[in-house]
Amino acid sequence: MTARAAPxxxxxxxxxxxxxxxxLYQVLALGLIALGVWFLAHNTLQNMRVxxxxxxxxxxxxxxxxxxGELMIPYESLDPYWKAFLVGVLNTLRVAxxxxxxxxxxxxxxxxxxxxxxAIVRGLCYGYVELFRNxxxxxxxxxxxxxxxxxxxxxxxxxxxxxxxxxxKGGLSFPLPVWQAGQALAGAGALxxxxxxxxxxxxxxxxxxxxGKPRPVWLPALGLVIAGALVGWSLGGAxxxxxxxxxxDVSVEGGGSFTPEFISVLLGLSFYTASFVAEVVRAGIASxxxxxSEAAGALGLSRGQQMRLVVLPQALRVIIPPMTNQFxxxxxxxxxxxxxxxxxxxxxxxxxxxxxxxxxECIAIIMAVYLTTSLxxxxxxxxxxxxxxxxxx
Amino acid sequence: xxxxxxxxxxxxxxxxxxxxxxxxxxNLFGNLPSAVVTVLLVALALWLLPQLVSWAVLKAVxxxxxxLCQAARGxxxxxxxxxxxxxxxxxxxxxxxxxWRPEIATLALxxxxxxxxxxxxxxxxxxxxxxxxxxxxxxxxxxGVLGLAPVExxxxxxxxxxxxxxxxxxxxxxxxxxxxxxxxxxxxxxIKTICVVYVELIRGVPxxxxxxxxSFMFPLFMPPGTSIDVLIRVLVGITLFAAAYMAxxxxxxxxxxxxxxxxxxxxxxxxxxxxxxxxxxxQALALVVPGIMNNFIAIFKDTSLVTIVSLYELxxxxxxxxxxxxxxxxxxxxxxLFIAAIYFAFCFSMSRYSLWIEKRxxxxxxx
Numbered sequence: 046m047t048a049r050a051a052p053x054x055x056x057x058x059x060x061x062x063x064x065x066x067x068x069l070y071q072v073l074a075l076g077l078i079a080l081g082v083w084f085l086a087h088n089t090l091q092n093m094r095v096x097x098x099x100x101x102x103x104x105x106x107x108x109x110x111x112x113x114g115e116l117m118i119p120y121e122s123l124d125p126y127w128k129a130f131l132v133g134v135l136n137t138l139r140v141a142x143x144x145x146x147x148x149x150x151x152x153x154x155x156x157x158x159x160x161x162x163x164a165i166v167r168g169l170c171y172g173y174v175e176l177f178r179n180x181x182x183x184x185x186x187x188x189x190x191x192x193x194x195x196x197x198x199x200x201x202x203x204x205x206x207x208x209x210x211x212x213x214k215g216g217l218s219f220p221l222p223v224w225q226a227g228q229a230l231a232g233a234g235a236l237x238x239x240x241x242x243x244x245x246x247x248x249x250x251x252x253x254x255x256x257g258k259p260r261p262v263w264l265p266a267l268g269l270v271i272a273g274a275l276v277g278w279s280l281g282g283a284x285x286x287x288x289x290x291x292x293x294d295v296s297v298e299g300g301g302s303f304t305p306e307f308i309s310v311l312l313g314l315s316f317y318t319a320s321f322v323a324e325v326v327r328a329g330i331a332s333x334x335x336x337x338s339e340a341a342g343a344l345g346l347s348r349g350q351q352m353r354l355v356v357l358p359q360a361l362r363v364i365i366p367p368m369t370n371q372f373x374x375x376x377x378x379x380x381x382x383x384x385x386x387x388x389x390x391x392x393x394x395x396x397x398x399x400x401x402x403x404x405x406e407c408i409a410i411i412m413a414v415y416l417t418t419s420l421x422x423x424x425x426x427x428x429x430x431x432x433x434x435x436x437x438x
Numbered sequence: 439x440x441x442x443x444x445x446x447x448x449x450x451x452x453x454x455x456x457x458x459x460x461x462x463x464x465n466l467f468g469n470l471p472s473a474v475v476t477v478l479l480v481a482l483a484l485w486l487l488p489q490l491v492s493w494a495v496l497k498a499v500x501x502x503x504x505x506l507c508q509a510a511r512g513x514x515x516x517x518x519x520x521x522x523x524x525x526x527x528x529x530x531x532x533x534x535x536x537x538w539r540p541e542i543a544t545l546a547l548x549x550x551x552x553x554x555x556x557x558x559x560x561x562x563x564x565x566x567x568x569x570x571x572x573x574x575x576x577x578x579x580x581x582g583v584l585g586l587a588p589v590e591x592x593x594x595x596x597x598x599x600x601x602x603x604x605x606x607x608x609x610x611x612x613x614x615x616x617x618x619x620x621x622x623x624x625x626x627x628x629i630k631t632i633c634v635v636y637v638e639l640i641r642g643v644p645x646x647x648x649x650x651x652x653s654f655m656f657p658l659f660m661p662p663g664t665s666i667d668v669l670i671r672v673l674v675g676i677t678l679f680a681a682a683y684m685a686x687x688x689x690x691x692x693x694x695x696x697x698x699x700x701x702x703x704x705x706x707x708x709x710x711x712x713x714x715x716x717x718x719x720x721q722a723l724a725l726v727v728p729g730i731m732n733n734f735i736a737i738f739k740d741t742s743l744v745t746i747v748s749l750y751e752l753x754x755x756x757x758x759x760x761x762x763x764x765x766x767x768x769x770x771x772x773x774x775l776f777i778a779a780i781y782f783a784f785c786f787s788m789s790r791y792s793l794w795i796e797k798r799x800x801x802x803x804x805x
Contacts (some may be wrong), residue, residue, distance in 0.1 A: 067625070067626045070626060070629065071626050071627070071628035071629055072628075074628060074629055074632060075628055075632075078632065085659045088658070088659055088660055088661050088662070089655075089658045089659055091661075091662055092657075092658045092660075092662055093658065095662050098658075161472075162465070162468045162469065162472045163465065163466060163468070163472040163475050163476060164465035164466055165466065165475070165476055165479045165480075166475060166479075169479075175786060175789075176782070178785075179735075179739075179781065179782045179785035179786045179789065180739075180778045180781050180782055180785070181739040181740070181742040181753070181781055182739070183742045183743055183745070183746075183753060184742060184753055184774065184777065184778055184781065187753070187774065188771070188774050188778070191770055191771055191774065192771070195768070195770075195771070196771075377643070377644035377645075378644065380644040380646045380647065381644075381646065381743070381746075383646065383746060384745075384746055391644075391646060391647070391650075394650075395650075398650075398654060404650075404654035404655050404658070405655055405658070408647060408650050408651055408654065408655060411643070411644075411647045411650070412642075412643045412647050415642060415643045415644055415647065416639070416642040416643060419641075419642040419643075420642065
């Protein structure tokens with residue numbers, strides 16, 4: 046019998062070693078990508094030279110030369126481009142933030158409605174979800190815009206509510222308090238009240254943990270905030286001046302106002318996203334086992350307490366990550382505002398591209414804005430998620 | 439003798455809990471708030487429904503007659519605008535006398551998609567069928583073969599374009615998504631980083647910026663003198679966008695496969711790609727079919743965005759049909775409802791299918 050030959054010694058630098066092959070693949074992949082980037086950059090530079098396109102962000106300081114219909118900060122057409130972009134970013138953020146609040150309220154309402162006792166309410170909520178999530182959001186935006194600009198009365202003879210709120214093709218006008226020191230003091234007072242309310246809720250919790258006797262939290266807290274605001278308001282001389290809108294011959298004047306473009310984007314995005322939020326909420330509540338609320342009931346908690354103390358905290362863990370995704374989707378979908386002329390950052394960039402031809406720079410600005418917003422939102426939501434995640438010993 | 443037999447009183451019949459009446463009692467009048475809501479909602483429906491029926495059916499004008507529509511304005515819907523313009527809305531600017539070609543091509547593509555949904559058809563010949571049908575689709579749409587008159591891609595539009603963009607981008611995105619998902623789980627740091635950056639970058643920006651890139655920047659990327667059709671550029675943009683989302687879905691499926699599967703495959707001596715192809719991916723992909731279906735629905739809806747970069751798919755074709763015609767433009771809302779119904783029909787049936795397949799998958803899991 047011959048002894049079996051010893052297996053060949055494994056060399057460290059052979060192509061059969063996983064580490065070496067891994068290194069090889071990575072170098073290959075990086076090389077390919079570097080080659081691709083070089084190819085694209087080379088072509089772009091060459092094309093720019095051939096077509097005489099200038100590059101660089103220096104155009105941002107030149108005058109923009111176009112008007113913007115909707116402003117949150119003062120802006121005139123001769124202001125520099127960077128200011129126009131800032132107006133656009135602020136408009137995007139405005140519609141995104143108000144939209145997120147609206148869509149959360151509406152979506153939660155509809156998601157909870159899927160569990161209603163009443164069969165008609167259940168059916169309506171189901172119908173809402175299926176109807177709104179199966180039609181493209183762009184189409185919904187266009188439809189809202191059409192409804193608001195064609196089917197509403199002319200600005201000369203608007204629909205009105207108690208002579209205070211006016212709705213017409215020109216948009217929605219509503220009373221706005223005249224900004225004085227009193228309002229600022231009221232805000233400060235409300236903030237002080239909120240701090241007191243927070244201290245009260247902490248002491249109430251401590252008291253509960255020590256003695257087992259609950260103290261009311263929500264009503265006193267609300268009272269503290271309102272009282273703080275009232276004190277600040279009366280310290281500021283109780284200003285009561287309102288800037289009221291008035292119905293003029295051709296348009297509604299004065300007061301605060303929302304343009305039809307803003308309302309269409311806001312309603313379109315909120316109603317569309319609410320159908321997804323409703324599904325997220327429904328899945329979250331359905332994920333809490335029935336035994337949890339039954340056990341809570343056995344402990345003597347009321348239905349409201351069961352929901353607030355047992356079911357919701359557990360459902361939130363399931364709800365928050367997909368909810369973050371929906372908020373990000375709403376923010377990204379606000380870019381569709383360009384289709385109906387709401388001056389968001391995409392719309393401003395589009396105008397800037399047409400005027401200056403600096404497509405690369407303008408698209409880079411759009412992407413940077415959305416990337417920043419997305420990463421910030423998901424960062425904040427992740428922080429909240431960590432707080433509400435299961436605390437394991 | 440004495441007391442005579444007295445049977446105890448018969449028990450009352452148990453409360454009926456089956457059937458229509460008990461259902462109504464339980465679900466519509468279960469408690470006081472519920473009853474109030476029921477009454478209010480029924481009253482609202484009784485007030486709204488007749489108005490709706492009167493607007494949409496009774497007083498509606500179906501004939502493509504502009505004067506009749508104008509007369510019925512405000513009281514009845516003008517479905518005449520659809521009778522008049524439906525071919526322009528559905529086929530866009532495709533030459534009018536050639537529109538049988540996109541019609542057949544679209545029907546073939548939809549039939550192929552439906553066949554792909556049936557499990558009995560998940561056989562190797564399905565791939566051949568896909569190649570054949572796609573070849574037929576492009577032959578019919580582009581012309582230039584078999585004596586068909588050539589039609590430039592900028593004349594393509596409407597529903598065929600919508601379905602083609604959605605289908606091709608999903609088909610193209612799928613292999614890319616699998617590779618990226620595998621790359622994201624790879625132990626090689628460089629490859630992992632590349633995949634993470636790609637996915638997060640794309641998911642952080644809106645589709646419209648990707649489309650802007652395809653339409654404004656892509657021509658700059660190519661060597662001078664070459665020009666690529668805008669349809670292909672947009673298709674590449676949507677595919678790259680869809681692949682990032684799908685990669686995350688596939689990654690979810692990969693994560694659900696227990697580690698022991700990979701280890702067992704290693705023990706058997708399978709190489710990395712053999713293990714992925716024969717052990718891991720078949721299990722992971724079966725798990726994520728509903729997710730991929732939802733992604734397909736999302737992409738189908740998102741194709742409406744290409745109208746912003748001047749491709750006339752369904753939404754764009756509708757705008758094209760009405761914006762240039764001042765007679766019919768006042769009846770845009772009816773046309774919007776028409777294409778909304780088309781989108782709804784497609785998306786709703788796809789989401790039903792996705793639900794059905796999800797149920798099938800959980801059957802096999804809960805055996």
